[in-house]
Amino acid sequence: MDSLIGRGGMASVFRGYDLTLGRTVAIKVLKRDLAGDNTFRTRFRLEAQAASRMAHPSIVRVYDAGEDLEDDGEGGTRHTPYIVMEYVQGTLLRDLLRDGPVSPEDAARYVDGILEALEFSHRAGVIHRDIKPANVMVTDDGQVKVMDFGIARAISDTSATVAETTTILGTAAYFSPEQAKGDVVDARADLYSTGIVLYELLTGLPPFRGDSAVAVAYQHVREAPVPPSHAHDNSPAQLDPIVLRALAKDPAQRFPSAAVFREELDASLDRKSMSKRQLAAFTDDLYGESAQKQEQTEHTLTQLSAETNLTRTQSGPPIAWIWTAMILLVALVASVIVWVVRMDPWDLRVADSVNVPAVAGMTFERALSEAERAELTVTRRDEPSESVPEGIVIRTSPDPGTAVTPGTTIEVIVSEGELLAAVPELVGLSESAARSAISDATLQVGRITPVNDPEASDGTVLATTSNGREVLPGDELIQGAIIDLTVATGRVTVPNLAGWTIAAATGRLEELNLPVELSDDTSCLAETTPTVHTQSPVGDRPVGTSITLYQCTGEAPADDENDEASADGTGIGTEPEESW
Incomplete structure (x- = not known):
């Protein structure tokens, strides 16, 4: 493994190099608290194997998975799971969103890439379960890559609560309602999460936010989202019905597949936007109380039927009279329910109260205008935020929808941006x-x-x-x-300088701040240019270690010297001079 290139709530990612195939890879190493769970490790390995079989341009490939074994210091073995993935050069969608919402065209393009990946994985029977901007990469050439297929499944199968799962996944902002409730999920949960991502791309913020994972999960299950065009002025109204349908609480009311979602998204920008009346009716169909009230009506009628199914023990009114009374009673109950459904909810409000407006995601100036319109006084408080851009409202106190008297002072908390x-x-x-x-x-x-x-x-x-x-x-x-x-x-690598001239070797060692000592080696013949015959020491040594260089200083044997002298015609062995 090489350098650390990322760290998340459950793993760290390092850049590595595959020596066998000669390619750069990304290696994701799981955190130790997760690695210690045997069930998680088994599920993680199986899901990584399933993800490795998915080869698609919009999905980050999984090449390999395994476990690193090391001594835990207590006589046991520590298992650290890892996966080897395709190395992608690009930018996380989460980082692109740090600058605020993107253009509608880019939002549609990014989500189209996510849906393309989901369309392929859903056909393969693999549900992602953790679609969010942190798991989507946009490459340098604009290609969308979805990563971490199967990892969320491993987590969800070993996490007991929403809070525990959130600790691992990092945020509950992208949960589907069925995930928040702990119900069994299918591919439509991925489409809901994709709708959350689309909403955030258009507005800069997810639709549901809160101080805790439980608070956000409650909103996923119970509260209707504000249409994107109402939360941000630059979001086109044509995309409102697409987003609202993707975020339907009931999976049956969402898009039936990623392919249908893609088709509707592709066609939406060319359509006319809905009128306010049409959008209100559409929103009511998806999030209104009609369905809940219909269930209550059916439950009431069932109870009435059960209560009137009595056995007669004595003579009484004719049977026709009983059925007439039952029909009248049912009609009366139905009339009351219809009246409640059609009644303007504002009629139920106390005449001297107003509701705190929903201003999260707005600029402070716009939030102030909304509050003044509701006859409320505003105090501002700034606080840092990693997810909300500077100058944008994070939340209000009291919460939106709270009934207060006109003139009440509410606190608007505004983001200072990242500290x-x-x-x-x-x-x-x-x-x-x-x-x-x-x-x-x-x-x-x-x-x-x-x-x-x-x-x-x-x-x-x-x-x-x-x-x-x-x-x-x-x-x-x-x-x-x-x-x-x-x-x-505090150490230095001492090179082996044997064969270098004494002068060159001394200069090199002085560059390394190493003291040099010269020593004679009489076992070898002296050379015209002194060179290093041997050296001590070499290799990795502490800084300042003294290095001894041995140079040859030996002399040739005496017989050799006589032969040389004879060859020159001088010295011992020359012929005596002739006498005259």
Whole structure:
């Protein structure tokens, strides 16, 4: 594995390289708290195998899955599941949304890619169960890639509650109502989640938000979404019925398949938008109280039938009279129900009260206008938010829909945007001091990469990066961002310089700040240009280690010297001079 390229609620993703096939891959390593669950590991492996069989351009391929085994320090073995996936260069849809809503054309294009992937996976019998912007990648050339097929299934089968599941998946904002209630889900749950993503692409925020996962889950089950065009001015009204149908509480009222969803989405931008009356009627069909009241009517009639199914024990009124009374009673109940259904709900409101308007997702100025229209006074409070853009309303207190008296002061909480932290001076510090400085700056320490450096002592920070990019003192990162450190080991790699000239070898070792000692080796003949015969030591050594270079200083044997002298005609062995 190479560098860390991402971290989520349940796993960390590293860049790796497949030596066998010669390709870059992404390796997702599960967190230890999940890896310790045997049931989860088994389900995870089976689902990863199922996902690996899906080969489609809009689905991130799963190449392999396995478990890394290591000693847990207590005599047992720790199992760490991992999956090897296709490495995709691009941007998460979640990161694209940090700048607010996208254009309607881009929103339709991104969702079309998601639906294309779901159309293929649903035919293969695989339900994603966790469609959200964090699981959708847009490549550099605009291709949509959906990832993490099957992982949500492994989680949902080992999580007992919505809160526990949310801890793993990171957010409940994209749950379908049936997931929120813990019911059995089918492919239509993926279509609901895709509708949530489409809503967020159009408005910049998901339709249901709250302070806890349970609060959001309740909204999924009980509350109707505000049409996208009402939540954001740039959202086209033609897409309202598409989004509202995708977000129907009853799966039977949603699109029957991803293919139908795609067709309707593709055709919607060319249609005329619904009138307010038509949209209200359409919304009432999907989210109104008619269905609930119809169920209540049927239940009441069943009870009435059961109560009037009595056995006569003595003579009484004629049977026709009894049936007439029953019919009149049923007609009376039905008339009351129809009157309630058709009655303007505002007629039930106390004359001296108003409802707190729903202004989440609006600018403060627009929220102030809505509150003044409802005859309410507003106080503003700013707070940081990672998900809501700066200047946009997060929520109100009291909650929307709460009945209050005219003139009541409500609190509007507005996003300050993401809180930033300045990168402190880290290079040159010890690792422990750098960790403290990073923590004090509300940042996090990431990967520690040890590096041999001849000029740095052990534990000295040499470089700092975040998300693969160098960061310098004063650079601003989101609070909680991860900073990776390159730290000196206090050691240096000593090269083997045998065969180098003494001068060249000495210069190279001085570049590495290593002291040099010369020593004579009489076992070999001296050379015209002194060279390194042997060296001690070599390899990985502490900084400042003294290196001894051995040079040949031996002399040739005496017989050889005599022969050389004879050849020159001088010295011992020459012929005596002739006498005169």
